[in-house]
Amino acid sequence: MQAQNAIVSAYVTGVLTPQSADILAYSAAIKRFDLLERDREQQLARRWQERRDPKATDELVTSHLRLAAKVARNYKGYGLPIADLIAEANLGLVIAASRFEPGHGARFSTYALWWMKATIHEYILRSWSLVKIGTTAAQKKLFFRLRGEMRKLAGQAAVLTPEIAQAIADKLEVTARDVVEMDRRLSGDLSLNICVGGEDGSTEWEAMLVDGSPDAEVIVAEHDEALLRTRALRTALVVLTERERRVLEARRLAEQPLTLEQLGCELSISSERVRQIETRAFAKVKRATILAARAGNTATAE
Structure with missing residues (x-):
């Protein structure tokens, strides 16, 4: 009898492992615990709620160990150790015993069933894949x-x-x-x-x-190229007059470019004149940018 109690106690507390657990011995040990009547369940639940008597929850748990083992065996198809499944079902049983409230009319087995399935489901989800x-x-x-x-x-x-x-x-x-x-x-x-x-x-x-992302060399090269272009553009903007720079920035560099009409009103010139200034300014910047980029490349090479 003491050996059986030790097996049950170890299994409920999770001490036994799939390697050390003797499933047959455990199955035989839990058969001696009879299911409780409704009134006895209510009495034990009240003892736990009112006095936190651990013997009350122990009796609730041990009387339903056969149910936990039965529920666990329903999940054998997932390829996980039956000992672990039973241990998880017992964990749900312990949680249910500590939270079961008398007076609601439900049997403890009905309440505990949800907790046993919940703990088994969580275990299966954790164990199924390396990926969450x-x-x-x-x-x-x-x-x-x-x-x-x-x-x-x-x-x-x-x-x-x-x-x-x-x-x-x-x-x-x-x-x-x-x-x-x-x-x-x-x-x-x-x-x-x-x-x-x-x-x-x-x-x-x-x-x-195949990794489609760029390697480190490509990333560094693109960064250097973008930095070089930015510097060349800043150098090229110096060749513009104040009005040409205003038109170019408003038409080509702004997130929300202004229309020719809006710039014409701002500068008190016609829309056509704005277009001409824009074209001339863009050409000057393009030419200056190319020259600055070439100079930068030459300096880098040296």
């Missing part, structure tokens, strides 16, 4: 229901077609894109070190990935 998955309510719903909905619509050999994706999206109140993305993520993580191609001369997948 199921961060929103919609993603969590898709994660746990997508495969089942696909089997309902397409049978055991379920293939996600656009029509099936849209039907699932409508039923689960998500977008078809969310359905497609979750289907891909449920396929699992792929290692960058897996070999692709034939046996001879096979190459790791990582070596075949």
Whole structure:
């Protein structure tokens, strides 16, 4: 009896690990705990609420360990250790026992079931992928229901077609894109070190990935080029008269360029005259910029 109590206590507190836990011994140990009557559940819950008596929650938990193990076994299909699943279900059971409020008419098993599923779901989502998955309510719903909905619509050999994706999206109140993305993520993580191609001369997948972003040399070269052009432009603006500079800045360098009419009114000249000044100023700046850029390149080379 003491050995059985030790097994149950260790499992509820999470001391046992998948390597050390004896599932058969644990299953046999929890069978001796009988389910409680409604009145007894209410009595224990009141003892915890009023006096914080740990023996009350212990009795609530141990009387429902068989239910926790049953709930955990429903998630064996996710390929995770059954010992870990049972431990997570027991954690939910402990949380439920500490928060169960008597007097609402619900059985403890009904209340605890939600907590057991919640802790198991969180564990599965944490363990499923190296990439964080199921961060929103919609993603969590898709994660746990997508495969089942696909089997309902397409049978055991379920293939996600656009029509099936849209039907699932409508039923689960998500977008078809969310359905497609979750289907891909449920396929699992792929290692960058897996070999692709034939046996001879096979190459790791990582070596075949192409990075479209510019490398450091290109970034530095583009930065230097932009800096050189900026300096050349500032030097070129010196060749303009005050009116030419005003027209060029208002027409070519402003975020919201002024119209010819607006500048004509400002400078008390016609729109055509503004256009002529703009054309002449742009030509002068272009010529001066080219000369300044060449001088800068020559100085850099030296």
